[in-house]
Amino acid sequence: MLLAQRCDEYQLDKEVVVSNKSINKRLALIFALMISTVNTALAQGVTITNSDGDAMTGMVVYLHGASSHQPNDNAIREPIEIHQNNKQFTPYITVIQKGYELQFVNDDDITHHIYSASGPKRFSFKLRKDNAQQAMLFDQVGHISMGCNIHDWMSGHLLVVDTPYFGVTDTNGFIDFESVPPGQYQVVIWHPQLLSQDNLVTVESQWPLARALTITVDAPMADIPSQQSLDDFEFLEGY
């Protein structure tokens, strides 16, 4: 396994206690309560770094375990949308749980011809200009690579997972996993440009976490393709 596991201590509590002495007791109580909530949340999060210790942004992380296969009643999510915006798939990577519906929305004033070229679900449709939408249900897990047949530089990725515990790391390489039932989980890290077997690495972990988990991914990343046309003129006719 190309992984090392590292744990960080959070020492916020100690600092807060020291500074509390001269403050009004009631205010201090509320403050301490807030801090401890933040601290608990941080403790249930995962931070992904590369071998240089830099935060890895935009990495898909999901948890696989005995209790991850039941739909989670708490996981009421916003409608998941993939936008065609400024001739780009936005976001570049989308993760959804198996059985959920996805909405494709065209924000551009031109038509896109969206297709999937590989993966468990094959589809293609022309998405007309100005907020045309197309809903689609994904009931099989797997990675779906998408493109636009009119604008070859556009590319997007969809990962369908069989767990309600998933997300994409933020700019600090952090992802929050709250309300995960106790148990043994596989933490899976995935990215289409991650140069490892099946573009993923996994690590075992026990939930709830005793302390915040930092996972170092040793596998290198390929360049993320820029979704940019060679031409920056807007009125091209495809000659």
Add this chain to the structure above:
Amino acid sequence: MRYWLWMLSVIAADAIAAEHKFSGIVDIRASYTDGIDTYVDGGLGKFRFDQGSQLSIAQAGVSYELDWDNPLSAQITANGYLDGVNDNLGITEAFINYRGLPFENGLRLQAKFGLMYPNISLENIATAWSSPYTLSYSAINSWLGEEFRHIGVEFSVERLGKMSNSPHDFALSATLFQHNDTAGAMLAWHGWTNSSRQTLLQETLPLSNMPSLQNGTLTKQAQASDPFIELDNRLGYHAKGQWRYKGQGELSIGYYDNNANTRVVEKGQYAWLTRFIHIDNKWHLPYNILLLAQYMHGDTLMQSPDGRDIVDNQYQAAYLLLSRRWQQHRLSVRLEKFDVTDNDATADDNNNERGYAVTASYQYRLTKGWYLQAEYNRIDSIRAARVEQGLPYDLIEQQWQLASRWYF
């Protein structure tokens, strides 16, 4: 040709679940030309405007596209000119396009059928075959705009690298065509130009007042060339290979041969055997500079019905265009070199020519589709045939243009 247009309109009318899209360009231009009368109207001037100043609708182009929900689309493009030289309006392209979805291995099949340009120009990529870079096109693409259009079918196979995480795309295309049998005549008789006109489907191209047409070798030649005529009922072909490197650029090489039977002549229209190789490179250089470079080298042959060579020319042209955009500003500079070498023994038809051209163009984007553009063109050439018509052998022609171009 009319039959194919009729077919196209029948198929288009049968459209179900299709998107209709209009796009267009209106180019209003003030120009001043320091040169001689234009080749467009039977002169030997290398620009599209006559000597002096001119206010014109330099291009009113509109393109109508029908895009079905399947991989088919159809497009018809018309252009109009109101320029004081030759005011006219007509069809320039009409075709059906099939663009298949890529297979899992990255292969994609495409086909195009109808009235179209050979796929060569790197400059003319915008609405109605206009150029985003300069007002006047390079010599190579001005020639394509004037004498090249055909009715044919183009097949292409591409291999998209992104399916296999490769930055390399490859494409091969092959076209079979008819209706381009006189291509070469205008290059022989007026030489290379820097133009922004495209010949309309119904147009014929007047020849200059060459003495050989009146009482010399070319008395049987019509006074105007009909560029999109079919004379010999033979198929011509164009093959092209392309390599694209993701985010960086593309390199193409192609071969065109109209495969004309030079023994055929009808109503003064001779079939010209015209063949050339072209190499095209588009590349993103450091500092956000875009490079376009094209090279063309070929020959053209016109014979009498009994097989004597009347015109046997070799020609070549190359340009290098650098373009850079700073927000709403774009600056483009183009350098060109061109020549025609006359290899036949026809004494009263000397087509030798040699020249250089420089273009500098500044574009300012006012709103999303509205551009102001100022451009300077200079062509320095020597041409023997000018002397026969009392014009200088060695000539520098210059042109200043100021345009408002509105794209929609």
